[in-house]
Amino acid sequence: MINRDHPIPPSPANPIPLLAIVGSTAVGKTGLAVQLARALDGEIVSADSRQVYRMMDIGTAKPTPEERAAAPHHLLDVVDPDGDFSLALYQDLATAAIAGIAARGRRPLLVGGTGQYLAAVLQGWQLPRVAPNPELRAALEREAEIKGASALHARLALVDPIAAAGIQPGNIRRVIRALEVYEATGTPISAQRSIQPPPYRIVTLWLTLPPALLYARIDARVDAMMAAGLLAEVQALRARGYSWDLPSMSGLGYREFRPLFDGTATLDDVVTRLKYDTHAFARRQPAWFRRLPGITRLTADAPDLLERALAAAQV
Template sequence: MSNQLPVINLMGPTASGKTALACELYEQGKFELISVDSALVYRDMDIGTAKPTKAELEQYPHHLIDIISPLEVYSAANFVEDAGALIDDMHSRGKIPILVGGTMLYFKALLEGLSSNLPSADYAVREVIEAKGGAEGWEAVYAELCAVDPLAGQKFKVSDKQRIIRALEVYKLTGKPITQLQAEQPKNLPYRYTFHNYALMPDRLELHKRIEKRLEIMWEIGFLNEVEELMIKYDLDGNLPSMRSVGYRQAVEFLRNSDKSIVNRKEMEDKALFATRQLAKRQYTWLRSLQEAHKFTTYFTIKQAQEDLRNCYG
C-alpha cells in the first residue's frame, strides 16, 4: 500500500455544505468518497438524515451509506475497521479517499485509534441508567458517576448525557472507572496514513439559518411519513442508536404519544430544530478539541474552501 497518497478528512457541523464540496472534488476523477456519519449508515432513514438522493449517490457514490438496518448497531470501532479497509483499497488503486461527515467521534477514532478491551455497549445497562435519569434527574446520575469515577466527573458536565451513560456503563460492566481503563490501555494508532484535515466552520447565525431551512424542507417532503413507515417496517425501540438521531426521536415521540394536533406538531418541530442546533454546537466543540491535537485547515465560507481545495488537489 502506498504511503504517499493522502487521506482527506472533510469535517463540519450539520448543514455546513461539506457534502456538496466533497462531491465537487469527486468530479475531478481522482477521489472516492467515504461517509463519516453515524445516521447515514441506516437503510430507510433518508429524509431525516439529509441523505443524498439515489440519483446523487449514483453520480457521487459514497461508501458506508445504507449498510445496516435501523435495528442494528454500528460503533466507532466498526467504522475504523470499515474505513481502514476502504482507504487501503483506494490507495492500492491510486485513488485519494475523501472522508466527509459530521460524526466527530468517528474522525477522532480514525485519527487517534481506539482503546482496546473496553466493553461493548450493553443496552440493558444503559436502559437502567437512563431510567434513573428520567426518574431522579440527571444530576443524580452525574452524582453517581462522580462517586465511582471522580476524574470523569471533572471532565464531564451534567449535560454530557451520552458520555455519562457510557462511563457508568463501563463501570457497571467492569467494576473499574473508564478513565482508569483508558489510561491503562494502549491505542492502535493508524500511523500508516497521512491525514489532511479540513474543517468547515460557518458563522453560527448563518448555520442556524441553513438548519432551519433544511428542517422546513424535511417536513415538506414527508419526513413524518418516513418515520411512520419505519415504525411499521421495524419493531423500533426508542433506545436504539438509530432512533437517537436528531429529528427521529422527536418524531417517534410525537407519533406515539400525542394526539397529532397542530399545536403538538409545532412543539415537536421546535424540539427537532432545537436538537439539531444543539447537535451543531456539539460538533463545533468536538472540532475545536480535535484541532488542539491535530493539524487542521479551517474554512469559514464554502467559497474559501472551494478555491483552496481546488488549488491543493486540482
C-alpha cells in the same frame, strides 16, 4: 500522485493521503465532498453516526441518489434502526474502507460531522473492545428514569471522573457506555483509551459559516426535509415497531416527533423544536473539530471554495 497500478501498502514511512471534510450540520460538506471526489478520483467514507442506519434517509440528510451515483460512498446504510453500532465498530469499518480505497489507487475522503467518529480515525484512538451488555444497559436506563440522568452521571463521576467531565449528563447513552466498560473490565474507560498515530497523511478541511447564515441553512434544510416526507418516514419506522428508546430513534431528527405521536404537540411544534435542537447541535460540533489534525478552515459560501479546497488537498 497515487500509483493506481502498483499501490504501496501504508506504513509510517509511506502514509495514506487522507482528506477529511468536516463542519457543522448543513454547512455544505456533502456537496463539496462529491466535487472533490470527482476531481481527485476519490471515494467518500461517511463519518456520520446517524447515516449508518437503514430506512432513515430524510431525517439524517443522507447524500441523495444523485450524489451517491456521482461518487462512491462507504458506511451508509450499515445496520437496521435496531441494530447495535459502536464507536469501535465504526473505527474498524472506516479504517478498512480507507485502506481499501487507497489499495485501489484512489483518494479516500473522510466526510462528516460526528466528532467522536472523526477523532477516532484521525487521531488513532485505541478503544476498549467491550461487547454490549443488554441486561446492564436496561438496568442503567431504569435507574436513569427513576433517579434522573444527573444521578447516573454522578455515579460515573465516582468511578471515572475523567470520562464524566467529558460527557454531558443528558447524554445517557455515553454515560451508560462508560459505566458498561467499567463494570466489564474494572478499569475506567478513560484509562483504556489511548492514542496511536494512524498511518495517514492528513489534511482536514473545516467548513465554516457565520452563525446566522448557518442557522438559516439549517432552517431551510428542515423545511426541505418536511416537504420531502420526513413525517412519513417517521411513521413508517414506527409502523415497523422501532422504539423511541433506540439510539437511532432517540437521535436528532426523530426524537422531536415523539410528542406529536403522543398527542402532546402539533406538527408546527415539532418543526420549531427540530430547528432549535439542530441549532444547538451545530453550536456543539466545533468543540470536536478544533482538536483534529491538519486543519485548514474554509468559508463554506466562498465563490472559489472548490479551488481553495483543491489547493489545500494537494499533499
